[in-house]
Amino acid sequence: MISDFRENWISQLRKGVLELVVLATLREQRCYGYELVQRLSRLAPLQVGEGTVYPLLNRLKREGLVTSELEESPDGPARKYYRLTRSGEAEFEWMLERWGGLVAGLEQHLGGSDE
Amino acid sequence: MSSHLKPEASVALELYLEEVRSILRGSTLDVDEVISDIRDHVREAAAASGSESLTRDEVEAVLDRLGPPSRWMEEPSPPDTAPDSNPATKEQRLALGVFGLTFLGLALLPWVGPLALLAAWILARAVDERFRLEGSTMRGWHWLVLPPLVIGAVAAGALLLLGPAVPLIDYAGTARSGGLRSAWAIPVAGIGVWWVLLGLLVRARSTAFRWLLHPFPIGARHGSRLAGLGAAFSIVGFLLLFVI
Numbered sequence: 001m002i003s004d005f006r007e008n009w010i011s012q013l014r015k016g017v018l019e020l021v022v023l024a025t026l027r028e029q030r031c032y033g034y035e036l037v038q039r040l041s042r043l044a045p046l047q048v049g050e051g052t053v054y055p056l057l058n059r060l061k062r063e064g065l066v067t068s069e070l071e072e073s074p075d076g077p078a079r080k081y082y083r084l085t086r087s088g089e090a091e092f093e094w095m096l097e098r099w100g101g102l103v104a105g106l107e108q109h110l111g112g113s114d115e
Numbered sequence: 116m117s118s119h120l121k122p123e124a125s126v127a128l129e130l131y132l133e134e135v136r137s138i139l140r141g142s143t144l145d146v147d148e149v150i151s152d153i154r155d156h157v158r159e160a161a162a163a164s165g166s167e168s169l170t171r172d173e174v175e176a177v178l179d180r181l182g183p184p185s186r187w188m189e190e191p192s193p194p195d196t197a198p199d200s201n202p203a204t205k206e207q208r209l210a211l212g213v214f215g216l217t218f219l220g221l222a223l224l225p226w227v228g229p230l231a232l233l234a235a236w237i238l239a240r241a242v243d244e245r246f247r248l249e250g251s252t253m254r255g256w257h258w259l260v261l262p263p264l265v266i267g268a269v270a271a272g273a274l275l276l277l278g279p280a281v282p283l284i285d286y287a288g289t290a291r292s293g294g295l296r297s298a299w300a301i302p303v304a305g306i307g308v309w310w311v312l313l314g315l316l317v318r319a320r321s322t323a324f325r326w327l328l329h330p331f332p333i334g335a336r337h338g339s340r341l342a343g344l345g346a347a348f349s350i351v352g353f354l355l356l357f358v359i
Binding site for chain 2: 032033034035037050052058075077080
């Protein structure tokens with residue numbers, strides 16, 4: 001029962017920050033899908049399922065936050081590169097600010113004590 | 116058939132893709148794009164593995180990591196992560212509105228001013244609470260809502276501390292015929308008793324007082340200090356009245 005609760009909680013937590021992490025990664029540099037998946041999978045605490053990244057990229061693309069472009073690859077067929085749009089940059093800044101506020105508020109709440 | 120896959124591996128991939136197509140049929144997703152993404156992923160995985168062509172087991176391992184075909188269904192948008200407007204602009208507008216109302220209230224003192232200040236205080240409380248709940252940092256605009264909060268807290272604090280003193284000071288003014296010392300003894304003792312009561316109330320209900328006197332972080336210890344100060348005043352007042 002407790003393990004279900006923990007699993008659900010950690011899963012929601014990871015899911016909640018995945019968009020921020022994807023936008024942060026693409027802001028740093030454009031990536032093709034497999035490359036992005038590999039970079040995210042190195043973030044051990046996030047435990048990103050490979051199959052969760054593509055649907056998320058498609059949603060971010062539909063929302064106009066990322067865009068994709070095909071580019072010839074020296075290793076084979078053309079690769080689809082994803083990068084942030086201007087709107088994606090703005091949303092990332094907004095999310096980052098909210099994240100900072102959330103973390104600061106939580107730290108204050110969890111670390112503080114009423115008299 | 117894909118050249119980077121052995122024939123049986125290619126069959127496993129096509130079966131997976133067929134299931135994905137079947138699941139996505141009727142959805143709003145671009146099925147061809149999803150299929151293309153999966154093919155690209157498997158091709159990149161094959162290239163990264165270094166082997167000339169992937170076996171069935173290797174492809175199945177890649178597909179396992181991608182998850183079941185149902186994974187490719189449209190994921191619902193989280194309701195609270197997509198902002199419906201530009202919140203920074205809205206926050207700044209609200210903060211500027213509060214500041215403007217405060218300025219107007221101060222300019223129109225003493226007639227309409229208090230009403231404008233009261234409205235600014237109410238709006239500032241609402242804005243401040245909203246930002247606190249949403250964890251927003253307001254990008255440095257937060258100070259704009261502080262003036263009405265400070266004015267409101269100082270006014271409420273002064274009223275609480277000294278409100279009951281007004282009739283007692285009036286009494287002191289009218290009772291001078293009995294001597295200055297006895298005229299002030301009752302007001303000093305009265306204020307002292309009031310501060311003891313108020314201090315004990317602050318101790319017991321520090322959360323309510325913290326809310327009322329926000330942004331000042333009123334706590335139980337302030338109640339204790341006020342009660343202590345009140346006790347000292349009471350003692351001085353009663354000494355003046357009965358002993359000295």
